[in-house]
Amino acid sequence: xxDHAFKLPRGATVPRKLAQPRTKNIPVSxxxxxxxxxxxxxxxxxxxxxxxxFADAAEAIHAxxxxxxxxxxxxxxxxxxxxxxxxxxxxxxxxxxxxxxxHDTKVMTEEKQKQDPHIDPYxxxxxxxxxxxxxxxxxxxxxxxxTYEDSWDLGRYIEHMEQDLADLDIWVTHxxxxxxxxxxxxxxxxxxxxQALRELCIDQVPKVESNLAPEDIIMLG
Numbered sequence: 001x002x003d004h005a006f007k008l009p010r011g012a013t014v015p016r017k018l019a020q021p022r023t024k025n026i027p028v029s030x031x032x033x034x035x036x037x038x039x040x041x042x043x044x045x046x047x048x049x050x051x052x053x054f055a056d057a058a059e060a061i062h063a064x065x066x067x068x069x070x071x072x073x074x075x076x077x078x079x080x081x082x083x084x085x086x087x088x089x090x091x092x093x094x095x096x097x098x099x100x101x102x103h104d105t106k107v108m109t110e111e112k113q114k115q116d117p118h119i120d121p122y123x124x125x126x127x128x129x130x131x132x133x134x135x136x137x138x139x140x141x142x143x144x145x146x147t148y149e150d151s152w153d154l155g156r157y158i159e160h161m162e163q164d165l166a167d168l169d170i171w172v173t174h175x176x177x178x179x180x181x182x183x184x185x186x187x188x189x190x191x192x193x194x195q196a197l198r199e200l201c202i203d204q205v206p207k208v209e210s211n212l213a214p215e216d217i218i219m220l221g
């Protein structure tokens with residue numbers, strides 16, 4: 001044996017490596033049974049006036065079990081959550097622009113009516129009544145069904161959502177420019193969403209009396 005090799009002092013032992021704690025999935029039925037039993041025992045101890053150490057321990061175990069029971073989100077769930085949040089932000093911005101556009105157009109029409117009473121009153125734009133929450137849900141769900149549920153390819157879903165968000169950003173940036181972001185958003189909405197979804201995403205619009213014939217009111221359907 002090499003004289004220079006490391007030697008433990010006489011009587012010393014090599015320390016054991018402590019096992020690392022592991023998180024285990026506890027079945028729902030077992031977790032429920034344990035927590036109900038702990039609650040019952042803790043209540044009995046408290047009612048008897050005995051030391052509350054047991055009750056405190058039971059509460060700690062119950063809290064640990066509940067914490068362990070929190071569901072772990074999958075990659076798909078996390079991706080959908082991310083894109084819903086981003087989509088909601090930009091659609092909320094567009095909803096504000098739509099309301100402002102309606103207000104400005106209405107004011108301009110009323111000014112023209114003062115000069116010419118024969119001009120028809122302004123007809124409300126249904127898009128100005130879009131509900132950002134409902135449209136976000138409908139939009140993201142449609143993309144999910146058309147991509148992932150069709151081919152089980154998360155990459156297709158992500159690519160589609162990235163493209164839609166890029167388009168929406170462009171439309172917002174060029175809302176009132178020559179590119180007419182408003183018109184591009186309007187065309188996309190009426191072309192890609194069926195009537196049922198459109199009605200779901202748009203709050204009820206008050207009817208306005210007008211002398212315009214139906215064909216004079218441009219609505220992409």
